[in-house]
Amino acid sequence: MISLAGRDILHTWGKFIFTGFGLGLLIGVTLIMAGVYRGMVDDAKVLMDNSGADLWVVQKDTLGPYAESSSIYDDLWRGISIMTGVARAANVTYLTMQVRHGDRDVRAMVSGIAAGGPGLPGWPPYLVSGRQITRGHYEAVADIATGFRLGDSIQIRRNQFTVVGLTRRMVSSGGDPMIFIPLKDAQEAQFLKDSYAIRQQRRRTAENPAFNRPGVPGLLDAVIASQSVNPFVNAVLVQVENGHRPEDIAQQIRKWKRLTVYTRPQMERILIGKLIATSSKQIGMFLVILAVVSAAIVAFIIYTLTLGKIREIAVLKLIGTTNRTIAFMILQQAVALGGIGFVVGKIAATFSAPFFPKYVLLEPLDSVSGFIAVVLICIISSIIAIRAALKVDPAEAIGG
Amino acid sequence: MAEKGIRIRGLKKRYGSGDTAVDALKKVDMTVTPGEVVGLIGPSGSGKSTLLKCLGAVIEPTGGQMVLGDHIIYDDGWKVKDLRALRRDRIGFVFQAPYLIPFLDVTDNVALPAMLAGSPNSDARKRAMDLLQALDVGHRAKAMPTQLSGGEQQRVSIARGLVNRPPVILADEPTAPLDSERAMAVIRILNNMAQKFETAIIVVTHDEKIIPTFKRIYHIRDGVTYEEKGKGRAFE
Numbered sequence: 001m002i003s004l005a006g007r008d009i010l011h012t013w014g015k016f017i018f019t020g021f022g023l024g025l026l027i028g029v030t031l032i033m034a035g036v037y038r039g040m041v042d043d044a045k046v047l048m049d050n051s052g053a054d055l056w057v058v059q060k061d062t063l064g065p066y067a068e069s070s071s072i073y074d075d076l077w078r079g080i081s082i083m084t085g086v087a088r089a090a091n092v093t094y095l096t097m098q099v100r101h102g103d104r105d106v107r108a109m110v111s112g113i114a115a116g117g118p119g120l121p122g123w124p125p126y127l128v129s130g131r132q133i134t135r136g137h138y139e140a141v142a143d144i145a146t147g148f149r150l151g152d153s154i155q156i157r158r159n160q161f162t163v164v165g166l167t168r169r170m171v172s173s174g175g176d177p178m179i180f181i182p183l184k185d186a187q188e189a190q191f192l193k194d195s196y197a198i199r200q201q202r203r204r205t206a207e208n209p210a211f212n213r214p215g216v217p218g219l220l221d222a223v224i225a226s227q228s229v230n231p232f233v234n235a236v237l238v239q240v241e242n243g244h245r246p247e248d249i250a251q252q253i254r255k256w257k258r259l260t261v262y263t264r265p266q267m268e269r270i271l272i273g274k275l276i277a278t279s280s281k282q283i284g285m286f287l288v289i290l291a292v293v294s295a296a297i298v299a300f301i302i303y304t305l306t307l308g309k310i311r312e313i314a315v316l317k318l319i320g321t322t323n324r325t326i327a328f329m330i331l332q333q334a335v336a337l338g339g340i341g342f343v344v345g346k347i348a349a350t351f352s353a354p355f356f357p358k359y360v361l362l363e364p365l366d367s368v369s370g371f372i373a374v375v376l377i378c379i380i381s382s383i384i385a386i387r388a389a390l391k392v393d394p395a396e397a398i399g400g
Numbered sequence: 401m402a403e404k405g406i407r408i409r410g411l412k413k414r415y416g417s418g419d420t421a422v423d424a425l426k427k428v429d430m431t432v433t434p435g436e437v438v439g440l441i442g443p444s445g446s447g448k449s450t451l452l453k454c455l456g457a458v459i460e461p462t463g464g465q466m467v468l469g470d471h472i473i474y475d476d477g478w479k480v481k482d483l484r485a486l487r488r489d490r491i492g493f494v495f496q497a498p499y500l501i502p503f504l505d506v507t508d509n510v511a512l513p514a515m516l517a518g519s520p521n522s523d524a525r526k527r528a529m530d531l532l533q534a535l536d537v538g539h540r541a542k543a544m545p546t547q548l549s550g551g552e553q554q555r556v557s558i559a560r561g562l563v564n565r566p567p568v569i570l571a572d573e574p575t576a577p578l579d580s581e582r583a584m585a586v587i588r589i590l591n592n593m594a595q596k597f598e599t600a601i602i603v604v605t606h607d608e609k610i611i612p613t614f615k616r617i618y619h620i621r622d623g624v625t626y627e628e629k630g631k632g633r634a635f636e
């Protein structure tokens with residue numbers, strides 16, 4: 001028996017290709033949406049992996065340093081680093097800001113890394129060109145996605161930094177590229193006020209009778225001195241020695257330092273389960289809407305194509321074609337349309353993904369799931385057309 | 401061995417019930433022997449299409465008897481379970497418009513009923529090709545229906561009706577869209593095929609120019625048939 005669906009498709013291939021192309025663009029958007037979600041998850045994992053930490057020590061009862069603000073004293077790392085089972089510990093700060101690059105602003109996450117060299121938690125694990133930061137001030141390593149090149153000058157707050165190294169795929173959980181600078185500079189960038197604000201603060205402190213008492217002459221200077229330094233960091237990143245369980249070390253730090261400590265699985269839950277939860281729900285809603293729209297389009301197209309063949313279907317029935325053969329013909333056409341659409345969508349998504357400002361990760365498994373979903377949608381969508389075809393009376397082929 | 405045409409006795413068809421019931425067929429008697437082409441003529445609303453649909457096993461009569469060859473197919477109820485198979489294997493259809501399947505070429509249009517009946521594609525196509533050559537459209541075997549003239553399309557439609565060698569062919573105004581010359585050609589083909597394959601052919605028509613070609617004519621009026629001996633002069 002010949003394939004009626006195949007012959008019909010070959011006969012009206014132009015209509016099928018154009019319709020499949022339109023459907024394909026819609027499927028492409030759906031795949032991109034899934035890719036955006038995967039990209040967000042990957043960004044979150046990359047942030048954790050690149051930090052090189054096994055534990056994140058943050059302000060008590062916060063979800064810091066990525067999901068909530070966290071502020072802890074910058075000398076706590078010393079006590080942590082000498083605890084049993086801790087290989088290395090280092091302070092780190094994170095500050096998302098607009099960084100000036102020539103005539104434009106670049107949104108980046110500026111990370112302050114403690115002196116110590118590559119391998120210390122928080123440092124970029126690899127470079128694509130240049131070198132790591134070797135000086136204590138005004139050097140930077142930037143992700144290549146920021147657009148900076150070696151030797152470029154970056155202005156962060158009032159200070160100029162020179163790009164000495166470039167790295168790749170170092171992004172925040174929001175997908176912003178990272179810039180690494182020395183910790184002291186980052187602390188200053190986080191809390192440093194401009195000169196007018198500093199003068200204002202000093203005047204207000206001086207006018208406060210509690211700090212400027214006649215009987216305590218050194219108090220005002222001491223208070224002002226304490227206001228001009230920033231002894232805080234966002235977190236301490238901890239690497240655990242081989243043979244020790246991160247959870248045990250975390251428990252020790254919680255017990256003795258009265259801080260909140262997250263292990264990698266806990267941090268992954270925060271980043272994926274909390275930080276991008278709303279975004280993933282949003283994308284999920286879009287995926288549902290796109291699936292429904294795709295189904296409606298396929299159903300409408302197949303229904304219209306079927307209605308255009310009512311007389312032929314009546315003739316087919318009259319000459320003995322079974323309902324099963326006719327239903328299978330329509331089903332095959334719907335699946336073929338979905339197949340064309342999927343191929344077009346996959347190609348469109350693959351070629352357009354690099355042009356999206358945020359990372360779009362197209363997972364092969366998502367493509368397989370997408371294909372199965374498209375086939376299922378096409379099968380369901382063809383039901384209306386099949387019902388219409390099965391209702392056709394073979395008597396319609398005979399006049400009267 | 402061909403079957404013995406079609407015999408109809410006291411066939412009735414009523415649409416609706418109660419006060420709104422309409423008796424489309426009141427008493428239809430008809431016999432068509434193998435190799436014979438008979439005309440079925442009647443004004444609009446006389447019951448021609450209803451009779452054709454009953455004969456084609458598309459709608460169910462409400463009384464009477466229909467015998468196809470040696471088989472009683474209807475006797476106050478269908479005596480055949482699979483009407484679809486009955487239509488496919490034992491009744492051929494030729495329509496007013498050819499209604500060829502637009503996405504199949506000429507050969508496959510003709511071969512399709514044979515394929516549906518379970519013949520291997522190669523056998524079905526060979527039979528289709530033989531018929532197309534017999535009907536002088538063999539040279540258009542690979543053409544698509546839209547590439548054929550009206551007369552060619554109708555000949556292909558006749559070939560499709562004949563491909564399963566049915567004992568009966570029902571032709572519903574097969575010459576309506578054709579000019580005189582082509583209409584006469586179609587009737588000549590139907591006569592030739594009827595004799596060649598010993599098929600009983602019933603031609604429903606309004607077409608004045610082909611009426612004189614029938615040796616026997618059934619008139620139908622208000623659901624009742626009357627037989628008249630035709631002139632049959634065109635092919636004598």
